[in-house]
Amino acid sequence: MIEAVGLTKRYGDKTAVHNLSFQVRPGAVTGFLGPNGSGKSTTMRMILGLDNPTAGTVTIGGHPYRELPNAPRQVGALLDAKAVHGGRSARNHLLSLAQLSGIPARRVDEVLGVVGLQDVARKRSKGFSLGMGQRLGIAAALLGDPQVLLFDEPVNGLDPEGILWVRNLMRALAAEGRTVFVSSHLMSEMALTADHLIVIGRGQLLADMSVRDFIAANSAGFARVRTPDAEPEQREKLTSALTEAGGQVLPEQDGALRVTGLALPRISDLAHEAGVRLWELSPHQASLEEAYMRMTQAAVDYRSTTDQKAGLTQPLPPGAQPPLPVPGQGQPGWYAPPPPQGHPGPYGQPGQPVAGQGGPHGARPTSPYGPAGRRTPTRRPPAAVRPAAAGARRVRGRARPAGRRRVPSPSPTSSSAPTTSEDAR
Structure with a gap:
């Protein structure tokens, strides 16, 4: 235990x-x-x-x-199916675990058969699919029986x-x-x-x-009732009879009625007394998923903005019990970590803009990197043209003979760069 x-x-x-x-x-x-x-x-x-x-x-x-x-x-456990040396075969991985724990080697072949990996026992685990890795992890958990x-x-x-x-x-x-x-x-x-x-x-x-x-x-059972679709007056008559008897009636999108507060035999008797024909009268019990969603909806940290539209945050249906209280809630010493206020970006916390990024009115953040990840020239005003020395010019710190034409590189601020008298020749 x-x-x-x-x-x-x-x-x-x-x-x-x-x-x-x-x-x-x-x-x-x-x-x-x-x-x-x-x-x-x-x-x-x-x-x-x-x-x-x-x-x-x-x-x-x-x-x-x-x-x-x-x-x-x-104790056997499977926490991470990828915790396996990729260069080892499935059998060697289990054999090493067995030797460390004093487990006979024959047990390795037994668990390989249990999980269905006997045909790939001598293949390296790095080539295993995710499902095969799960089976190997389960085999490791079962190894010591x-x-x-x-x-x-x-x-x-x-x-x-x-x-x-x-x-x-x-x-x-x-x-x-x-x-x-x-x-x-x-x-x-x-x-x-x-x-x-x-x-x-x-x-x-x-x-x-x-x-x-x-x-x-965490859910409420209800009865699903349907009357002939071509006779809406039948549905209205049944709704009135059920409501007068103390039931709660809610229409559903497909035309059926959701009834709570009345047992199925009582609904049948009321429909018979009102002279209403029933096409459907069936019980409905919420699934585990529905009950889980109701229970944990206040404890979800990361929620899509479309969840409310999907009905995941709607209140319990009529007659349902509220979620169970958290033990100790409201008592001295009770604490629960607060949910995050939003989804943090890759470089900063929610509500804390990163320096140099973003701007008013949703402007695109400036970045020294272009769309392909390469660094783009920094925008700066063109430098003043210096007069050339007699007989030579300086390019990137080294002398070059005068009279040789230099092709100007484009400036980020203009389509043509300023030229010297020697460049014009």
Whole structure:
């Protein structure tokens, strides 16, 4: 079991994880969800002893990772599929890990077969695709046959068949009584794989509950009702009957009605009593993705300007429960890193213009470099023409015989450069 108590991590003045407490129990797949920058990777690194927490503790089986005897035999992890020497073959990479942990060489061939890389076992990993690299990383995590497994985006780069294989693998490992902790941004996959969810936002715990409870707490079920399209009076009659019975009715874009506050049998009875024919009467439950969006909409740091148009920031539908409160919010000592005020440019922070760039009324910034990246001449007034010395002229610091014609180079401020009396000859 993985247990975090008051886990906090700061990098200078930035708080990546703040007072995070949770448990990951064996026998279930626990999903770890949160927006980008919420602290998921930092939390996993602290679990594996790669980062030291600023405050709090995190243990595996009651012990910190660094105190576990022969940790690779007890904990397997996939954090970065690219953490492989490109010049080594898949088999040699796993063999080196096995030798460091005292794992028999025959186990290497076993895990290569489990992940489906037995046919490319002797090929160098630098030629692997992203999906093949993910499979190799999963093989490394399974090498010691551990009881605790951590995976960060394990299906990244996999094709549909590979995603199905990872899903079945996670559930099979949990069914054997192992602790499986999976971080992912694919809500549809988490809905099919995870039994329990831990959701964080800006380093703080937002939810720690089953998938079913999470969806129910952050969405509202409703009934979808449709009457004959050619008979609008039927729809109006049904709307009046449902409203009088205490239901909330909202029209949908395709002509159907969204009804909340009434059970499906009650809606059917009311339609029958009003003499209204129904073409559709079906229940609707929000997906995990919809519930996740409602829960984390206030914890997203980087949001497109079109999100509001897409309806991602709309309030909960009627009858839905508000998002769960953040533990400790409003209490002394509660802190959450503020979101950025905008997207920083490549050379400065939001709201702080870089010297020499930009200008009033949206003017293009001046730059000493042209469109092709080459330096262009600096604009300056032409220098006064100096009289030529007798018998010789100075060009770039060296003498040249008089009477030799010099081709003037173009000036950045005029199409022709001033000439001397000798140049005119």
